[in-house]
Amino acid sequence: MTHDGTTRLTPRQIVAARCRAVTEARWFAVGAFALILANAAVLGIETYAGVLHRWHDELKLVEHGFLAAFTAEILLRAGAHADRPRDFFRDPWNLFDLAVVLCAFLPVVRENATVLRLLRLARVLRAARFLPQLRIVLVAVVHSLPGTVSFLLVGALLLYVYAMVGWVFFADADPGHYGSIGRAVLTLFLLMTLDGLGDIVRDGLAISRWSILYYASYVLLASFVLVNVLIGVVITSLEEARELEREEKDEPGPPTTGTAGASERDVRDRIAAARRALDELEESLERLPAPLTHTTEATTAPVGSGHT
Template structure:
C-alpha cells in the first residue's frame, strides 16, 4: 500500500492544475487541520465503540446510535472530499491502497445485508479504527513492510513446515511409545515442537530425552539451532529487508508517482527504491570527501605550524 494518498496540486498525475472545487478539495485534503480533524473523529468513533460494549446503557444507548450515524455521515463526506480532490481523474483515487481501504470500510457499513447488531457489522465498525495507520508515517512504514514481506514469509513458512514435519516424524519414532502425550502421533509431536519454539519447555524435554538416551540431546540441540536460531533469524532478516525498502519508498514517495510515468516498463516503485539507494550512495561519497578534506586541512595546518 502506498503512503501517498492525496494528490498534489497538479492533480496527482502530472496533469493540469485542478481548479474550482477540485482545487479547494485538494488543498483541504492535504492540510494538516483536516488530517487532525479526521484523527480526532476516528478516536471519538473508537471511544463510542468501546462505550457500546457496556450493558444497560439506558438513555445513553440512543445517543450512541445517533453518534454512530453522525460518524458515518462525516466519514462519507471525508471520502467525497478525497475523491473530488483528484479533479478530472477520480479514478486515480483507487491507485492508492489506503484510499481503497478507507472506501471499503466506509461504504461496507451501508450494505443492506448488514443491519441490526450483527457480528460482521461490529467487525467493520472496528476496522474503521485501523484508518489511524494512514496518518502515522511510522505505522504506515511498518504495515507496508509487512505487506512487502509476504512473499518472503511464504517461502519461510514452507521451509519451516518441512523442517517441523521432519523433526516431528523423528520425535514420533524416538519418543512415540515412551511419551505418548507429547509424541504419540504426528499431531501431538508437531504441537510439542511448536511450543518448544518458545524454549520454555526445553529443560523438561531434554530431561525426558536423557532418560531415554544421551543421543536424544543431539535431536533437541539440532532442532533448537536450526529452527529457533536459523529459521527465526531468516524471518527477521526478511522483515528487516522489507522495512528498509518500505522506508526508502516512504522517503521518496514525493519523487515519483505510484505508476509507470516514465514509460520505461519498470514500475516507479522500483525506480523510487533505486533513487533512494543512489541518494544513500551519494551521501556516503560526500561524507568520505568531507572526511578527506578535513584530514587534508588538518595536515596543511600542521605543516604550516612546523614551518613557523
C-alpha cells in the same frame, strides 16, 4: 480562454481545487485522526454490557455520527480528484476507505451485529494513513510476504520432519507430547518459542540420553536460524519501504499557480489552450490580403530613384 489570456477552469477543476484546499489542510488530517481514535474508544466502551444496555440509544446515535463524518471525509477526498478520478482509485488507502464506508450502508452488514462490529474495527486501521512510521511498517510487512512464504514452507518442512522423528522415538514413552503427528507438531511449534524447553528436555533425557541431540539440533535450526532469517527478511523489507517513502517525498509536486493550485492536468489544459490560440492567430494571418507587400514596394521605389 478568457479575454485576459488566462484559462477558464472547468466545473470539475473548480470542485477539485476547493476540495483539495480542505483535504490538504492540517486541521482536516487532525480531525480525521481524532474521529478514528474516538471510534476506537466507543468500540471499547461497548464491550461493557452495563454501559451498552444503559446508553444503547446514545451509542447508536454516536455511531450514526461517525458514519456520517467518515462518509463526508471520503466524499471530500473523492472530490479532490474530480479532475483526475483515476488517481483516486490508484491509491490503496482510498480504496480501503471507500470499501469500509460503502460496506456500512449494505443492509446485509447493518443487520449482522458481528460483521458490523468488525467493519467498525476496520476503521481503526485507517489510523495508519495518518502515521507515516506505521505506514512504513505496514508496507514493509506487505513487501516481506514473498520471503515470508518461503520461510513458512521451509519451517513447515522442518517441523514435519522433526515431528515424525519425535513420533517414531517418543510416542510410546511420552504419548502426551508425541502420541500423534498433530501432538508432535504442536509440541515442537511451542518449543520453537523456547517455551517449556527445560521440562521437555528433562522428559526426553529420562527416555534416552541421545534425545539431547534431537532437541539441540531442532532448537538450533528452528529457534535461531529460521527466526533470524525471518528477522532479516522483515528488516530488508523495512529498509525498502523507507526508501520508497523517501523517494515519494523527494519527488517534486505538481506546479501551482494562483490560489487554486493548478495540477498537472491544469497545466496541460493551459498549454492546449495556448496552442489553440496560436492556431487561431496563424489562421488570421493567412486570411490577410497577399498583395500588401507589392503595394509597399511600389510606393517606396520612386522615393529611392529620386535620391539617386
